[in-house]
Amino acid sequence: MFIIALSTFKEIYRKKIFHFIGILTIVYLILLTIIFKFTSNNVTGNNGMIDMIANLSSTISIIGFYFSSILVAFLTIMLSIGMVSSEIENGTILTILTKPIKREEYILGKYLGTAILIILYSTFLYIAVITISTVNRISMVETFGTAALAKGFLFFILQPLTILSISLYGSTKFKTLNNGIVVVALYVLGLIGGVMEQAGAYIANDSLSTIGIISSLISPFEVIYRKMISTIFTSLGTFNPMSGFGFGIPGKSTTPSVWMMVYVCVYLVFFIFVSIKEFAKKDIG
Template sequence: ILNFSLMAGLYVVNFLIVMMAVLTPIDTLSGEIASHTIQSIVTKPLLRWEVVLGKWLGFAVMITLYGIFMAGGVMAVVYTIARYTVPGAWEGINLMLLSGLTLLSVSILGGTRLSTLANGVLGFGLYGLAFIGGWIEQIGALVRNETAVNLGILTSLIMPSEALWKRAAYQMQPPLIRELGITPFSAASAPSDAMVVYAGLYLLAMLGVA
């Protein structure tokens, strides 16, 4: 029960990180381009990639600090009340932050190509696709339906945010709970290290294209 409550709290934190990653930069580039403000901000000696990278780094620092503060706060409250230490806490937090930074890169990319509204639809749409695909894969693994599992893996390749959360949840649960799979946060098939590496490359690719 204690671990379930903790994971529920961290799931909310993960959702808030995702929302911040999608919403905070949504109008940064597209809004400046639409209003022609970018022309007064960007001078000739300043290259396009420097502007994009600078904005990404600024939001990345904000999201990282927010995620550490929120996740650390939840863990600190649980430890204060029940003296329960989360296994794999830092690994889990880092994976949650990677999920947020991945969506941040998508939002920054969308800001250079799309309007503010379209960028928001893209960010939330990809997150929703990953969320649904993650549960399809989870159910498919439980009932041993290979088609459902493959469909879930495909959505994780399109947007790896949900796979990163499932890996984070796997890292932060005791071995017994992992094996029994008795909570909604127990992954029937935990994402591999290769998926984590893919998410990092995905992030760099989105930022590079932006």
């Protein structure tokens, strides 16, 4: 399993798409730095009021973490949709499976190798966003605290790992292109479902909330992001996911529950398990 994981890690590292996303990440961080710098200068011009700094830090942190989570999700999808299917399509898997490697070890190794790289990338991006804020005197660490940011990081990496699990399953069942379409559709469904659930809560529309919740159960990726933000904002005493953008929309919070996070973990493990089962019965070559 670990041999497959190491091989997968090296293989992904050499892919052009990984290098492309690396360049995209640098551009993104430069733009984020400009936003923080511009905001910091405005705060300085207003005597750096504490409340203003806290509000700006809250707003920019949501924006920064939101687009960072999308970037990580994009990386995860692009690197994982062909984890198994591409090797079946080009015949590489025949060479691998002739070695004394069990099929479940192959699947777990594929997941582990990809997961390690994604965790490393996510860690870099998460720390980079926090560092940029600190350098530009709108410190997330001072606003939210190290403990809250550390807890938030756990959910930040949980999202791509969950996406990876369902992408792994799709890669054992569908061709690479088809799997890409399915995973992207599920990710978008999660985003839409999250918006519908929150909108339903704000306008007290139970039907809209129910549709959003069902969508989130099918695709819980946006829920994980919302849990991350709520965990970070807990240090401020309240959480309103819209207030960070300055909308000030009243209404009850739609913070995901602990049980929803338990469901997400079960969701992740379930799709790894069915990936193993699906690949075990797959006729190759």
